[in-house]
Amino acid sequence: MVRAGSSPGDRRSAPALVGLLPAGVTAAVAAIAVAVAPGGARTSVAWTGVVAVVAVAVVATEAVRRGRALESLRETALRQVAELRHSLARQEEETIRLARQQLPHAVDRLQRGEFVEDVLKDVEYFDEGLTPEFAAARAAMLRSALEAVSAEEDVRESSQRAFVNIARRVQAITNQQASDLRSMEDRHGGSPAVFGDLLKLDHGTALVGRLADSISVLGGARPGRQWTKVVALFSVMRGAMSRITDYQRIDLHKIAQVGIVGPGVEPLIHALSEILDNATRYSPPQTRVHVSAVEVQTGIAIEIEDGGVGLSEEARERAEQAIAEAQAGIDLKDLGETPRLGFAVVGRLCRDYGFQISLRNSAYGGVRAVLIVPSELITTAPATGIAHGIGAASNSQSNVKADPSRMPVDIRPVGPLVPSSGPKASLPAASMTDDDDVTVVTERTPSGLPQRRRRATYVESAPAAQARSQQPPATVTASSDQAKTEDPVQPGLWLAAFTSGVNGETPPPAPASKNSDETSLDESEKP
Incomplete structure (x- = not known):
């Protein structure tokens, strides 16, 4: 550093003066030696002194030169270290921005269906402080990551389409079987024993159809049937009961006298059937499941209470997490080797149709699930459609x-x-x-x-x-x-x-x- 009030010339002359000091001292010693030497030896002593002074001067000059070179190298090294630290900080900053902002945004755009090239055009912007090598490596890494994500998305979409196609085939088979069973019920309705057996087969077909609908919903498709008529909420409840095994344990209490518009009938039936199945499956077989539906400001609140063991705080958080993951878009491979489809299906239906679900402890000691149906799916128009079937044989x-x-x-x-x-x-x-x-x-x-x-x-x-x-x-x-x-x-x-x-x-x-x-x-x- 150059101090205030000093000039660069003074700074450069300081090492030179330090280098001349040994030569001056040597010259003084040589002069004294010549003065005290005898007359015949003074010439030899003088030449020796001259040689010594010259040698010391050369050594001092070289030392000064090397000192200046080392100082220059040190300054250059310090400057390079500072530049490297600044570049490293910029690279670290850009890497963090890439990991936290740019890459997630690019992956989200890919998941929405955009192409890799279109995403890279908007992402590949680099700061001027970055080296070309780092910029090129960053671009290559980003492209590789996006291409891998794009390939994974293609595989996921292909798998989901395959699952949906399989589910549609199962739905077609179950629909045909249900149609055949209805024909048999019409032909053999005069025989109570045969008719009862046919109803059991029809009920089993409905259960298989619900499983196929669940796979279809998790694959991103609509649940099975499409309704065009307005259906009474009571009929929707009975339709949900007809798709579970223990429908006899369901008790319907006060049900709001409203209708459900056609596009919302099948999703609501499927969501209710999953919740009712969960309530009957995880509660003692001798207990009842109580269902009621009341009008609220945002729509209809359907309350389902069972007499099971209840939910611990950890179990409730786990169930709510499963619903939240399904609402965010769960992948079929995330369900695990022994998937539990209930909450995943309900979460997906909540995301697609605006339902809201909450889980709390019930007054009966079990679980109380509240499903909110939005007002957009509710109407007061006359209900001309009928959705309930198998469940009409229950004792609810x-x-x-x-x-x-x-x-x-x-x-x-x-x-x-x-x-x-x-x-x-x-x-x-x-x-x-x-x-x-x-x-x-x-x-x-x-x-x-x-x-x-x-x-x-x-x-x-x-x-x-x-x-x-x-x-x-x-x-x-x-x-x-x-x-x-x-x-x-x-x-x-x-x-x-x-x-x-x-x-x-x-x-x-x-x-x-x-x-x-x-x-x-x-x-x-x-x-």
Whole structure:
């Protein structure tokens, strides 16, 4: 460093003066030696002194020169070290920015479907303080990373498409099997034993279809069926019950009288079926699962409570993490060797359709799951679609007011089936009905008889036809204050009532309906 008030010349002359000092001292010593030497030896002593002075001067000059060279080298080294430290700091800063900002942003763009070249054009900007070698290495590394991510995304999308295609094939097979079973139910509806076995097969087909729908949802596709009609929330609940094994353990309490728009019916059915299946699977078999639905400011809150062992804080956090990961976009390979699809499927449906789910401890000692259905999927328009099927055979109870559009208007005993190849009987137009979207038993009469829309042609028995001709058709008043709650049917009575109807026997009188505000009773409390 050059001090204030000094000049570069003074700084350079200081080493020279230091180098001349030994030569001066040597010259002084030589002069003294010549002065004290005898007369004959003075010449030799003088020449020796001169040689010594010259040698010392040469050595001192070389020492000064080397000192200056070392000083210059030291300054150069210090300058290079400072430059290297600055460059290293810039490289470290750029590497951190690449890892924390640029690379995640580029990967996110690739996952959204952009190409590698388009992403690199926006990412490859380098600071001027970086060396060309580092810039080239950084660009090569970034390109390699993005190409690897792009290849992985292609493999992932291909795998998901393959899973979805497999799920679609399974769905097609199950739909065909369900259609065949409905045809068999129509043909063999007169045999209660056969009909009951067919219902069990139909239920098993529904379970297989739900699994295929789950795989399809995790693959990024829509769940199976597409609905166009508005479906009542109560019917959606029953449709979800029909897709689980222990549907008899579900108790429906107060259900809001609203409709679900067509695009939201199947996702809501599937989400509810996964939650109900989880509630029945992880709770004791003798306990009940209670379901209710109330209107809230943001839509409909569906509460599902079971009597299981409850959730610890760690288990609740793990479940919420699984739902959050599914909402962020879970990969099929992240499910593990023994995947648990329930929360993953619910999380994906929540992300795609705006559902919200929360898990808390239940008052029954188990888990309380609350699913919020957004108001965009809710309507007050008349519900013309029917979604429930297999679950109509369960013994669950509801205090929902009867919908006049679902109440049976004309009830008649079922006569023997007529083969299609036989002679056609002359039947009145009122004796034939068309099959609708319903897969199996959908409604019950007040006396407990299961009412089904049959596709097969049948002939009424003579007494029944005569009774129908003499009895005017029943009318139903659409006023909500006159609608009464259907009395819940005890387990097994629906099949007995169906058998009585098939045999042409008079059905037992319907029990008095209870108030719609009463809660569900356990089987032990039923009369």
